[in-house]
Amino acid sequence: xxxxxxxxxxxxxxxxxxxxxxxxxxxxVFNVVSVLSAxxxxxxxxxxxxxxxxxxxxxxxxxxAIFLNPMFLITGAYLGVYLIYRLMIISYDEVYM
Numbered sequence: 001x002x003x004x005x006x007x008x009x010x011x012x013x014x015x016x017x018x019x020x021x022x023x024x025x026x027x028x029v030f031n032v033v034s035v036l037s038a039x040x041x042x043x044x045x046x047x048x049x050x051x052x053x054x055x056x057x058x059x060x061x062x063x064x065a066i067f068l069n070p071m072f073l074i075t076g077a078y079l080g081v082y083l084i085y086r087l088m089i090i091s092y093d094e095v096y097m
Contacts, residue, residue, distance in 0.1 A: 013085040017092075034082045037075040044072045 020027040048066040052058060066072055 009081060009084060012081045013088055016081070016085040017088050020089075030082065030085065033078065037078045037082070040071060041075040041079060044069055044075075 016026075016030055020030060044066065048063060048069075052062050
């Protein structure tokens with residue numbers, strides 16, 4: 001599983017980079033999905049923190065329940081891959097443009 005996570009974080013941004021080079025529509029899709037992911041990720045985080053503070057359950061283990069939320073994990077994973085993709089675009093532009 002660790003191997004798949006590392007391999008995915010390398011291959012997926014490269015595939016995204018190649019797709020966005022073929023059509024501007026892909027770039028728009030990646031950007032829109034990243035904005036939606038950031039909104040969802042941020043709201044899940046904020047709501048989890050709010051619930052902990054509201055319930056006065058400020059223990060170190062309480063906040064870790066957020067990692068059981070599949071939407072939190074999916075959006076966080078996409079944002080991580082998207083960040084690598086954007087860094088690849090910036091690096092390419094600095095070298096070849």
